[in-house]
Amino acid sequence: MKARPRRRIDINLEELDQLIDRSMQAPLSASEGGKLKTAMHAMADRLLGKRNTEKTNAVLETPPTPATKSTSSDKKVIPAGHGRHAAAAFTGADRVVVPHASLHSGDPCAECQRGTVYRQKAPATLVRFVGQAPLKATVFEMERLRCNACGEIFTAAVPEQAGPVKYDQTAVAMIALLKYGTGVPFNRLERLEQQLGMPLSATTQWELMEAGATEIRIAWDELIRQAAQGSVVHNDDTGMRILRLVREPGDKRTGTFTTGIISVVGAWRIALYFTGWKHAGENIAEVLKLRDDQLPAPIQMSDALSRNTSTVKDLDILFANCLAHSRRQFVEIVGSFPDECRYVLETLRDVYRNDAVTREQNLSPEDRLYFHQEHSQKPMIDLHDWMEAQFAEHKTEPNSALGKAFSYLLNRWEKLTLFLKQPGAPLDNNIAERALKKAILNRKNALFYRTENGALVGDLFMSLIHTCELNGVNPFEYLTALLLHGEDLKQNPSAWMPWNYRDTLTRSAASAAA
Secondary structure (H helix, E strand, C coil): CCCCCCCCCCCCHHHHHHHHHHHHHCCCCHHHHHHHHHHHHHHHHHHHCCCCCCCHHHHCCCCCCCCCCCCCCCCCCCCCCCCCCCHHHCCCCCCCCCCCCCCCCCCECCCCCCCECCCCCCCCCCCCCCCCCCCCCCCCCCCEEECCCCCCEEECCCCHHHCCCCCCHHHHHHHHHHHHHCCCCHHHHHHHHHHCCCCCCHHHHHHHHHHHHHHHHHHHHHHHHHHCCCCEEEEEEEECCEEECCCCCCCCCCCCEEEEEEEEECCEEEEEEEEECCCHHHHHHHHHCCCCCCCCCCEEEECCCHHHCCCCCCCCCEEEECHHHHHHHHHCCCCCCHHHHHHHHHHHHHHHHHHHHHHHCCCCHHHHHHHHHHHCHHHHHHHHHHHHHHHHCCCCCCCCHHHHHHHHHHHCHHHHCHHHCCCCCCCCCHHHHHHHHHHHHHHHHHCCEEEHHHHHHHHHHHHHHHHHHHCCCCHHHHHHHHHHCHHHHHHCHHHHCCCCHHHHHHHHHHHHHC
8 A cells, every 4th residue: 555645835934925025016927926825725724724535525626505594402413523432332341230229120119109110221321431551460479487497488379369370361462452453562562561660571572472473373374264265355565674584586576565455254354464575466366375166256356556466376356446546546636627527526426325325224245236236337337438538539638647547547447347247346445455554553653573473473463453353353352362262272263263252252161061
């Protein structure tokens, strides 16, 4: 995933003052007027706090809607992003049931003395927060007694709650979640724990991560195997540094990448990360080699870069390209070609709205295809014919920015419109680009991996953590369960996936009780 360059505007205040002074004596030239206008717009954008967004209603200039008179009956609207959460959202919180001090279900009403009170289904709730260290240590001080005659020393037995290991599985899971889930580097966590009076060196943290990855590696292998069976696989990559990287003999490439793969397997989504000298297309090809040859051809969604395309012997693959990448070509030039870009962006907006309807109605892949064919196919055909006519009638120069945007869309039309022909084909590759943000966050904070083994450990934990996030599973609880049941995991890894490990725990508990 290539980051978009940030627009840079150099403003020289002294030069602007001189332009304003000259404008009082004589008209400004076109270049001087343009420079002054650019500076004014840049400062206005900064003062107004305009958001950097590619949404159609923000990109296109729309006429203001007349203000409506508010009435006293209007409800107060809480804006999005207000930061409030219902009590049910705190799934990891401790729950304390507080009974009524004087009433019980079935008692007569203390107010009217006629009715009977019954327990309501939804209790009143309060949420309270306390601060604590991410990792907490307990020091057990066993009393020691020494005989003054023979010198024998008697030490109190280690209490049962101390456990058999110095670093509990929950500590390993927490470090993994902080480092690979939220991008906190080892040295930053070391400094935080030191401030809290519980020092834990960066070296020790790494050793715990390496040992933990070895213990649960089989779960990652199983994720890879199951991801190969997906009906749709998304892939993309981003740059990454490995200080000590050994390449295959004869490989002259110099780049190093983290590939992000999202595989849709039934109702589940699997996230995989691979860091090294291979491109995204090579990594996804290695995954698809594990695919059951009885399954139908998978759909591979990526951007149009050739290095993201995979080839696997004896496996047919349906290739789709990202419609959001094509749309972005027009977003970047909308200021220069407003009318033409408006038509393209509004057409694609309607297609995305249709896709949102299919998600809201939870349509099957086949019904979603029929819906798009009914509502999206004609607008897309009209868009294709209109772009062809722009070239044929010489209304658009092929070498212009608009012509290049048209060509990008037309040259990849079949792959960009696969959603109109194939059930389950996605519109874009946004889910893979969002997945890469986790790798980019780690790169931003830690800068690099020292070795290939360090990159492998990072890929393993990021894959497990983001797969949990995609499927609504608590990653801390999942990693803890894997580390606690290492032997069971080795016996049957498919029973310890994020979406079914709780059922496995329940069966194990019932079997133990029986």
